[in-house]
Amino acid sequence: MLPTLNSMTDNISAGAGSTVAVAAPLAPAFSPLYQQIKNLILNSLRSGEWKPGEVIPSEMELAARFRVSQGTVRKAIDELASENLLLRRQGKGTYVATHAEQHVQFRFLNLVPDSGLPGSEGPAQRDIIECRRARASADIARALALHTGDPVLQVRRVLSFAGTPTILEDIWLPAVPFKGLTAERLANYQGPMYALFETEFNVRMVRAKEKIRAEPAFQGRESLLKVARGTPLLSVERIAYTYQDEPMELRRGYYRTDTHHYLNTLG
Amino acid sequence: MLPTLNSMTDNISAGAGSTVAVAAPLAPAFSPLYQQIKNLILNSLRSGEWKPGEVIPSEMELAARFRVSQGTVRKAIDELASENLLLRRQGKGTYVATHAEQHVQFRFLNLVPDSGLPGSEGPAQRDIIECRRARASADIARALALHTGDPVLQVRRVLSFAGTPTILEDIWLPAVPFKGLTAERLANYQGPMYALFETEFNVRMVRAKEKIRAEPAFQGRESLLKVARGTPLLSVERIAYTYQDEPMELRRGYYRTDTHHYLNTLG
């Protein structure tokens, strides 16, 4: 309770700044109060004190709990909301963001149909091709911050829109946190895979990096996507991270771009 | 001077909110003060009162000018900074963002080498293949919000890294705002093309959308990029916008992805 906050407990009428009270080390390491609050909130998210979809305490409550003003809590929440970790709803409260019940169904999927709105094709058909245990190769291990040979789960699936196979994905997951994941559970679950990860394995994907290339279809991918061998495909290698920037998924996707395109916004 | 701000001139000790004084129309159209301030700043940016690279007045000065508190100006500037239109530098002031002297040389180019840091290959070699006047076809006109047949400038260039041609770009610009652009000026200019647009034509690119596909190299693109005909290329169609979301450039890029990849961050 009241995690001290660098002697922040009695700054009743104090000004700002307020570096650590104890002798600071060589590096200044000045961290604003709202940053510390942000980290405390992050800890509560990570520990599962507040789960995806739930409301977190009101700003006033958090301000009392952390012994800071509402404005400071506000700034912390503002940043978390801008990072899509929290979701503010005026008049209702602040919610933990979730991949389920998202305004957009696939927050991390940038492939959209050439004509029509993103969701206009109806729900995608998902076919799990396989789901098996394996050992991490060197590059898989590096991507997931594991050691070569560590157990992983490997999933292969195809997404089809309007009956046309469009996306082939190979997915690698560390076996430990995803213990118990089977093809059946994947196939039976309705909704985004990342939503299943949240509810069943308490893993929330927060951030991701994608490396995109153009590659010819081969090694059997041409038949799964029903295109001629050598057809150019978009190769999308994604590493997805959880709260503390821990890599928790490697995904190699192959997208047909004859009726869809990858949409990106620069700003 | 003092653009009234919806009767905001005498809210000396008033609270927040403060909708328009005159009878509001059917739509509430409630707009927070800081949003109005943001638009006023945007107008000054657009009009060229403050040019890219320059300092804008301090928060206190702007607060006095707009007759609001520093905090309100601050929130307006915060949003503009988060949209990369302004750049805050503690102790110095707030600057108008620019494509020149950017911390990253190419803010809108997501293609990075597979190994090594983004700028590690040294400056790119730029070869202007052609720069000519033309008439907008239907799809070019639609992208640039022009009419079919309107005059446009068409530029084709190749970017090479470490001697290897890697990017071929076809660029379409509305002829009117870019009157006087020639191959020579493009070839002689050092620095990003968007920086030249800023200094020479007072056009600042602020935002862009990219549609990405995988396409085989053909129609002469294979020879300019020195790859075999049919080699998969990343096709990147970009529309770039200026301050008021006016489209000002259409760019069709073809990227080799054998030594580079397109990097994207999801969050």
Next chain:
DNA sequence: CAGTGGTCTAGACCACACT
């Protein structure tokens, strides 16, 4: 109506950059 997030203000002090 009460409770929540959202806006606005005024004033204080801190961290940083220049002179």
Next chain:
DNA sequence: GTGTGGTCTAGACCACTGC
């Protein structure tokens, strides 16, 4: 030191939601 942005507080009132 002076001026800039950055942080923090306290208090007021507005807008939205649901009882």
